[in-house]
Amino acid sequence: MKVALAFALLSFAYATPEQSVLEYFPVFNAAKADIDELKQLMTDLKAEVADLRAENQRFRDELNSNYTATRVAFYAYMSVDRGIDWFSLDKKIIYDKVNLNIGDGYDVLTGVFTAPSSGTYIFNTVSVAYNKSYMTLLLKINGNTADIAFPDAFDHDDRSTATTVTIVMLLKGDQVYAVNGDKKGGRMMESGDHDARCSFSGYRLY
Ligand SMILES: *[C@@H]1O[C@H](CO)[C@@H](O)[C@H](O)[C@H]1NC(C)=O
Numbered sequence: 388m389k390v391a392l393a394f395a396l397l398s399f400a401y402a403t404p405e406q407s408v409l410e411y412f413p414v415f416n417a418a419k420a421d422i423d424e425l426k427q428l429m430t431d432l433k434a435e436v437a438d439l440r441a442e443n444q445r446f447r448d449e450l451n452s453n454y455t456a457t458r459v460a461f462y463a464y465m466s467v468d469r470g471i472d473w474f475s476l477d478k479k480i481i482y483d484k485v486n487l488n489i490g491d492g493y494d495v496l497t498g499v500f501t502a503p504s505s506g507t508y509i510f511n512t513v514s515v516a517y518n519k520s521y522m523t524l525l526l527k528i529n530g531n532t533a534d535i536a537f538p539d540a541f542d543h544d545d546r547s548t549a550t551t552v553t554i555v556m557l558l559k560g561d562q563v564y565a566v567n568g569d570k571k572g573g574r575m576m577e578s579g580d581h582d583a584r585c586s587f588s589g590y591r592l593y
């Protein structure tokens with residue numbers, strides 16, 4: 388032991404100034420190499436975490452914009468009663484009071500809903516004929532009849548209400564609207580904020 392220590396001190400005494408102390412202690416050298424390796428590993432891991440964070444953010448943004456594009460719901464109704472002459476064959480019915488229009492699919496100027504994204508949608512119409520009035524209402528998709536309703540108070544003074552509930556698959560840009568069919572008569576369709584309402588609404592299911 389004494390001999391070994393003396394030898395180590397002797398060797399140290401003969402070392403050139405630029406030689407590191409560590410060169411005489413292999414264990415320290417190995418530890419330093421390990422530390423350097425760990426430092427490199429930390430640097431690599433930090434870079435990887437940064438990449439994953441960025442990727443996660445991109446994924447979130449994409450998911451969010453996809454989700455926003457699929458959020459579609461609207462509700463519109465006629466703010467006043469409409470005389471039966473206001474309706475005519477194939478004329479688009481304008482529901483002028485819009486209470487909800489998420490996704491901006493419904494155009495109050497034309498009465499047309501345009502699908503902001505492709506998917507499965509549900510549409511509803513409610514039509515109220517008043518006092519000996521009647522009218523057929525067709526729900527159209529790109530000009531084709533998708534559903535029909537016939538509120539009919541033809542021979543009596545009362546309200547007759549008819550509804551449509553229509554589940555369809557739409558492609559982005561498809562157009563949905565209501566028109567009067569080939570039957571109408573009597574005095575008026577009732578709507579507004581009192582006893583009954585004619586409305587057009589819809590939403591994207593998924
Ligand atoms: C977003 O929508 C596109 C097109 O439908 C789809 O390819 C993509 O996987 C969606 N992204 C996410 C994160 O859901």
Ligand SMILES: *[C@@H]1O[C@H](CO)[C@@H](O)[C@H](O)[C@H]1NC(C)=O
Nearest residue numbers: 517518519543544545574575
């Ligand atoms: C509807 O008919 C009822 C019963 O005849 C009548 O009392 C009412 O005034 C009528 N409404 C209109 C707007 O004509």
